[in-house]
Amino acid sequence: MKETPLSNCERRFLLRAIEEKKRLDGRQTYDYRNIRISFGTDYGCCIVELGKTRVLGQVSCELVAPKLNRATEGILFFNLELSQMAAPAFEPGRQSDLLVKLNRLLERCLRNSKCIDTESLCVVAGEKVWQIRVDLHLLNHDGNIIDAASVAAIVALCHFRRPDVSVQGDEVTLYTPEERDPVPLSIHHMPICVSFAFFQQGTYLLVDPNEREERVMDGLLVIAMNKHREICTIQSSGGIMLLKDQVLRCSKIAGVKVAEITELIQKALENDQKVRKEGGKFGFAESIANQRITAFKMEKASIDTSDVEEKAEEIIAEAEPPSEVVSKPVLWTPGTAQIGEGVENSWGDLEDSEKEDDDEGGSDEAIILDSIKMDTGIEVSDIGSQDAPIILSDSEEEEMIILEPDKNPKKIRTQTISVKQEKAPNKKPVKRRKKKRAAN
Amino acid sequence: MAMEMRLPVARKPLSERLGRDTKKHLVVPGDTITTDTGFMRGHGTYMGEEKLIASVAGSVERVNKLICVKALKTRYIGEVGDIVVGRITEVQQKRWKVETNSRLDSVLLLSSMNLPGGELRRRSAEDELAMRGFLQEGDLISAEVQAVFSDGAVSLHTRSLKYGKLGQGVLVQVSPSLVKRQKTHFHDLPCGASVILGNNGFIWIYPTPEHKEEEAGGFAANLEPVSLADREVISRLRNCIVSLVTQRMMLYDTSILYCYEASLPHQIKDILKPEIMEEIVMETRQRLLEQEG
Numbered sequence: 001m002k003e004t005p006l007s008n009c010e011r012r013f014l015l016r017a018i019e020e021k022k023r024l025d026g027r028q029t030y031d032y033r034n035i036r037i038s039f040g041t042d043y044g045c046c047i048v049e050l051g052k053t054r055v056l057g058q059v060s061c062e063l064v065a066p067k068l069n070r071a072t073e074g075i076l077f078f079n080l081e082l083s084q085m086a087a088p089a090f091e092p093g094r095q096s097d098l099l100v101k102l103n104r105l106l107e108r109c110l111r112n113s114k115c116i117d118t119e120s121l122c123v124v125a126g127e128k129v130w131q132i133r134v135d136l137h138l139l140n141h142d143g144n145i146i147d148a149a150s151v152a153a154i155v156a157l158c159h160f161r162r163p164d165v166s167v168q169g170d171e172v173t174l175y176t177p178e179e180r181d182p183v184p185l186s187i188h189h190m191p192i193c194v195s196f197a198f199f200q201q202g203t204y205l206l207v208d209p210n211e212r213e214e215r216v217m218d219g220l221l222v223i224a225m226n227k228h229r230e231i232c233t234i235q236s237s238g239g240i241m242l243l244k245d246q247v248l249r250c251s252k253i254a255g256v257k258v259a260e261i262t263e264l265i266q267k268a269l270e271n272d273q274k275v276r277k278e279g280g281k282f283g284f285a286e287s288i289a290n291q292r293i294t295a296f297k298m299e300k301a302s303i304d305t306s307d308v309e310e311k312a313e314e315i316i317a318e319a320e321p322p323s324e325v326v327s328k329p330v331l332w333t334p335g336t337a338q339i340g341e342g343v344e345n346s347w348g349d350l351e352d353s354e355k356e357d358d359d360e361g362g363s364d365e366a367i368i369l370d371s372i373k374m375d376t377g378i379e380v381s382d383i384g385s386q387d388a389p390i391i392l393s394d395s396e397e398e399e400m401i402i403l404e405p406d407k408n409p410k411k412i413r414t415q416t417i418s419v420k421q422e423k424a425p426n427k428k429p430v431k432r433r434k435k436k437r438a439a440n
Numbered sequence: 441m442a443m444e445m446r447l448p449v450a451r452k453p454l455s456e457r458l459g460r461d462t463k464k465h466l467v468v469p470g471d472t473i474t475t476d477t478g479f480m481r482g483h484g485t486y487m488g489e490e491k492l493i494a495s496v497a498g499s500v501e502r503v504n505k506l507i508c509v510k511a512l513k514t515r516y517i518g519e520v521g522d523i524v525v526g527r528i529t530e531v532q533q534k535r536w537k538v539e540t541n542s543r544l545d546s547v548l549l550l551s552s553m554n555l556p557g558g559e560l561r562r563r564s565a566e567d568e569l570a571m572r573g574f575l576q577e578g579d580l581i582s583a584e585v586q587a588v589f590s591d592g593a594v595s596l597h598t599r600s601l602k603y604g605k606l607g608q609g610v611l612v613q614v615s616p617s618l619v620k621r622q623k624t625h626f627h628d629l630p631c632g633a634s635v636i637l638g639n640n641g642f643i644w645i646y647p648t649p650e651h652k653e654e655e656a657g658g659f660a661a662n663l664e665p666v667s668l669a670d671r672e673v674i675s676r677l678r679n680c681i682v683s684l685v686t687q688r689m690m691l692y693d694t695s696i697l698y699c700y701e702a703s704l705p706h707q708i709k710d711i712l713k714p715e716i717m718e719e720i721v722m723e724t725r726q727r728l729l730e731q732e733g
Binding site: 004 | 578579
């Protein structure tokens with residue numbers, strides 16, 4: 001299927017948000033998404049979930065004849081496949097560029113870094129060596145395939161056990177898993193790729209871009225590092241010009257991230273080891289929870305409420321007293337009654353105040369964003385202390401005011417009202433405006 | 441700020457709610473339509489084992505001896521004379537590639553585009569170089585289908601002042617089968633906004649331009665700020681269209697207008713709630729039936 005093109009307004013929205021250091025899922029600039037590693041029943045099979053990007057890795061081995069010029073070394077073979085279920089745009093034969101790029105990167109990261117000791121894979125020099133084959137399948141594409149794939153590859157390799165072999169003179173005995181426990185591969189270090197996405201010609205940087213962010217990025221820098229801070233591979237694509245200190249900064253960030261991810265991997269491997277030893281249940285059926293379509297669950301996203309108190313106090317200090325609300329019902333016709341006059345249409349006030357305060361134009365959006373944050377703060381802090389009657393009205397565009405006897409009323413339901421108050425604290429409080437009512 | 445929480449609930453199937461007498465013959469791929477071999481097979485069917493079997497999911501239509509299955513959810517299939525709303529995806533040598541929700545990208549040739557000022561002249565090499573100045577990647581245009589190639593790709597033209605680049609507004613993407621074929625697809629609704637019902641399922645809602653000035657071939661996008669009242673009308677229309685689509689009603693100017701009027705007592709954001717959607721569309725359906733009958 002074709003990929004649906006990103007609309008201009010979506011692109012602009014994403015870029016503006018990135019300029020303001022905001023990401024759609026609430027992460028910070030250097031935050032990774034949650035990584036979940038689960039193992040299958042066979043050794044060497046694992047699924048890595050980086051947010052919603054899922055990669056399945058499977059390692060298998062075979063005894064083959066070695067390459068002629070490397071008679072004492074085993075053979076490593078890596079293969080990443082973009083399954084059609086990962087994204088509608090992936091079709092057999094359509095994804096070649098991306099596929100080649102990812103495969104090359106993975107090979108350089110894992111093969112050229114010599115993370116696996118190939119000499120230990122030799123059984124009989126010149127005749128029989130182990131060929132280790134790592135197959136990675138992308139199950140879902142939500143951005144940053146390379147990171148997830150590199151983690152899956154190294155986890156699968158660490159998890160894998162090959163059958164034991166003993167050589168006595170000319171005799172080579174290959175033991176089945178029942179006769180002798182399979183033996184883990186000899187792995188020197190764990191190289192992990194960290195991706196950095198650049199926007200606006202290298203001005204803004206994000207770690208672990210998700211799919212939307214990848215679509216609007218200018219360039220990508222991938223650094224493969226291990227926990228000993230050795231760089232295994234570094235690649236920059238997209239044709240952006242990077243400054244030396246940017247690259248150095250990225251490598252420092254990569255060092256920190258790789259340390260965290262390596263720790264996570266170690267923990268996951270140990271857990272699985274423990275469960276298998278104790279005879280508990282292991283495998284995908286246990287570790288991947290049943291996801292029911294009717295059960296909604298969102299991960300927690302943290303909101304920055306550090307300046308809420310100050311904002312709240314500012315608003316309260318500048319708040320105007322609300323107009324008096326008459327609570328006697330007026331009967332218009334049988335079936336139609338009115339309680340109270342309603343309050344003036346503050347949506348209209350927003351327009352007016354925009355026109356009058358033209359010079360403040362630039363700070364509009366920042367104020368609105370701040371007042372949204374501030375609003376949630378107010379709601380949370382004041383809900384408990386209401387004992388005055390609450391007057392609600394059904395009509396559109398009216399404020400809901402919760403009156404309290406002595407204190408200044410706190411207005412809830414309102415980013416417009418807060419804007420009005422922040423921008424024009426000296427305006428005359430009540431403007432009689434006829435609410436525009438479409439034909440009833 | 442009031443917060444609303446909803447729990448997921450099983451949706452009632454449409455047929456229950458409608459209680460229609462004449463049930464449409466709905467089939468899924470693989471269903472047998474008929475075992476009578478006297479019929480000619482049309483689109484969406486194939487002959488297998490002496491039976492006529494459906495190959496797409498949709499409703500069976502029969503015209504005399506011809507049986508075809510009209511698919512419910514399909515990509516847009518171009519017909520000459522259709523109005524489409526599309527998005528430019530590529531700028532090529534003498535043409536633009538336009539995405540119109542069809543199987544292949546549609547093509548807009550440079551020679552089929554009207555130049556600014558409405559002049560009629562041969563397109564020169566300078567025009568080719570200036571193509572990006574007219575339409576860039578990501579722009580939305582309204583155009584008419586000029587021809588359909590043999591592989592199904594559609595060739596567009598904007599050789600009239602009413603077609604061209606679209607300015608500010610809201611795009612709603614629906615299934616092409618829900619847009620009713622009518623004489624005109626450009627409507628100025630009395631509620632204060634205008635709508636273009638593209639046959640390819642792209643619906644464009646925009647504020648009615650104040651005066652029908654002599655447009656320069658529809659290139660200059662009007663970027664003046666849209667007033668709040670207009671924006672509210674447009675949002676309400678957009679939500680109405682979404683609710684009509686969820687209830688699988690055909691979209692045309694009358695249905696959209698009735699739905700808009702039925703939705704007035706509710707707040708704009710409430711229209712998207714399932715129960716209010718049902719209520720509004722029920723009322724619309726009622727009014728449409730009254731109007732017909």
